[in-house]
Amino acid sequence: MSDPTQNPRKFIAGAVCPNCQAVDRIVIEMRPSNDNDLTPAEQGENQTWRVCVACDFSEQMTETPQFSLPNTIKDRPPRDKAVVAQTVTILDPDQFPSRR
Numbered sequence: 001m002s003d004p005t006q007n008p009r010k011f012i013a014g015a016v017c018p019n020c021q022a023v024d025r026i027v028i029e030m031r032p033s034n035d036n037d038l039t040p041a042e043q044g045e046n047q048t049w050r051v052c053v054a055c056d057f058s059e060q061m062t063e064t065p066q067f068s069l070p071n072t073i074k075d076r077p078p079r080d081k082a083v084v085a086q087t088v089t090i091l092d093p094d095q096f097p098s099r100r
Contacts, residue, residue: 009051019057027051028061 008030015026030046048061 017052017055017057018059019052020055022052022054025052025054027053 009027010029011024012026012028013024016023017025027050029049029051031049033045033047049058050061051058
């Protein structure tokens with residue numbers, strides 16, 4: 001591992017390691033690209049890595065989201081007819097004799 005001042009780690013709260021199942025041991029690191037298959041312009045870019053400090057598991061993260069939104073939005077069901085407001089009368093219990 002290189003100097004920690006060059007690659008600051010960010011802990012991810014509540015993250016679970018996919019390898020050892022440890023909770024709160026995952027950090028996100030930015031590492032310089034050393035891949036020879038990349039173009040010279042891509043080699044200068046940093047790569048994002050997910051690293052477990054408990055078991056040394058590491059995985060390069062992609063920048064694309066891992067989920068997709070639905071292609072269509074469902075129509076709302078038709079609304080019922082308008083409800084007519086009704087008057088409510090509040091009764092005073094002292095006006096009525098009690099039944100026993």
